Amino acid sequence: MAKTLISTVDGVHCNAWNHCGERMAGGSLDGCIHIFDSPSQFACTFKWKAHNSSIVKLVWGPPEYGDVIACCCMDGTISLWEEAGEDIESCKWKLCNRFQDSSVPVLDIQFGNCVSGLKLVAAYADGHAKVYELLDPLELKRWQLQAEFQNVSHAVERFEKCSSLTASIAWKSSTNSTQQPTFILGFNSNLPYFNVAKIWEFMEVHQHWHPTAEFIVPGEDADQVYAISWAPNIGRPYELIAIAGSKGVSIWHVELDPNTNERPKLTRVATFTGHVGEVWQLDWDMGGMTLATSGNDGTVRLWQSNTNGVWQEVAVIESSQ
Template identity: 50%
Template sequence: MAKELLILDNGTTCSCWNYCGARLAAGSADGTVSIFDFCDSASSSSLRSSFKFKAHEGNVVKVVWVPPEYGDAVASVSADGVVSLWEEVAQDSQPTQWKFCKSFGSSSSKVLDVQFGTSLNSLKMVTFVVACSDGHVRVYELLDPLELRNWQLQAEFQNVIESVSAFGKALCFSASISWNPQKGGSQESSFLIGFNSNTSELNSSKVWEFDQAHQRWLPVAELALPEEKGDRVYAAAWAPNIGRPYETIAVATQKGLSIWHLGLNPDHNGTLPVERVALLPGHEGMVWQMEWDMSGMTLATTGHDGMVRLWQSNLNGIWHQQAVMEPTA
């Protein structure tokens, strides 16, 4: 079932959208991507349409901004599983335009989710993670920060703990990727990914961290109880950390909404300790999206029931529903 649409003041209907600072990127069913700027009027803030371009032949199901330090650029995902990268370019006296940079995808598998992160190498580089319908995870790295066409496949693996795991051909219906939102420092790059698939080994959310010594991605944690490792994951979100001695991560499955604490000190096998601190009822039906606030203290969720719910923990660490909002007609 399709997600709810965003209808802007000018009548534009968007099937997906994503904010970056004072700008909004929105994708539509006709394959177009629109860029809006926030402008302050005397009475209120409003959106002004600045660009609109044809990105795909079919419905645009996701738009993601490239980290702003690499310029104004977005990745758009179509319903047929193709990712296109677009960049805002201003040349000499010519008017600003959005130009196509590169596409990602293959005829054998569809792209289900994409997210940008950063890689802490000798130079801080943007990294692009793609989750595909065959259960594969592909990591691309930008070789030149000034050239968004120049990407290299850094790694490809499946979302399993044991590399020797053997199973038949996987069919994945959706996936959710969430990068560790840490900024700077010496902490290695890491991200979380879970699948909604017919293959239980792929489903549970796992944390992957880049091992600089061996130049590879390794699974360092699995956010699932032993009896729930095959549960399908609908959404996952990694909270910003403002000084806690652990990371906070939310994972939505058919069992509900789980809040996990991820320890920072690995054991002798390199595995990070995990603890589920809450299992919340969540929504009636599938959870579509989850977002943390900037402090990592409040979680917003939306799902099949059309409601927006806010979750917080009290001073005793007990999680509860803080508010629920129903969109008006």
């Protein structure tokens, strides 16, 4: 019999673990943020009103910046919160910054801890992305809008009106001082060219973000994107990307050469169709060797590549109810 570790309060519909797995933050329909702590056996230790509308997504900042949470809402606002205090009795969460540049709903946000500094990218329901950068690592309230662009590769596509249900962002972890900030962005929208997941890289020479690759096979129709996950890399000569869409979950090899200006080489090496219905969540283990997938069929499935490079399902976790 499974033991219940956490019972969330009514209305909490999105959550995120911190990096050490000792705390969980939950966002609710009434705009409140809840903190669940393991020293209190995952009881709700903090709760405060963060927004006036439903919270769509919340994420923890990199641990070197302390306990920091960013959350986004349906009203187009993004807020950044920092825990202040020396012990749990005196702690409180304070607002560091509130980004409100649009009334369009924010669908996803993700931190990127790049060599050039901390960044926060947000995806909006109209197919736009905004990149904010922290100006001072010691002042979490000092942010500026670095760039805004649409998830399209050609100028003519920008004139179409995009309406998205969900969006997904995945950053590439920085590994060296010469690597440019890079992330993947895809949408689940009414327009196929907004949906195609694209790699966006910051071009230092031109000081702008540029799409360097698209995850689509020639001759195939564009697929809606439900989730994206960039695997950790501990020494592979290529990157691994997992993308979930209406056709299943695909695994891609991405060859990036930082010493040349050539576009990345993308190869789809596997497609999984084990789930019944949509796949909502993709998570790699710390070594980037095992992929966990979950969706509306109530199962969690684990996938691994064998010695011949063939991806196989190695475990299925089902609900006992």
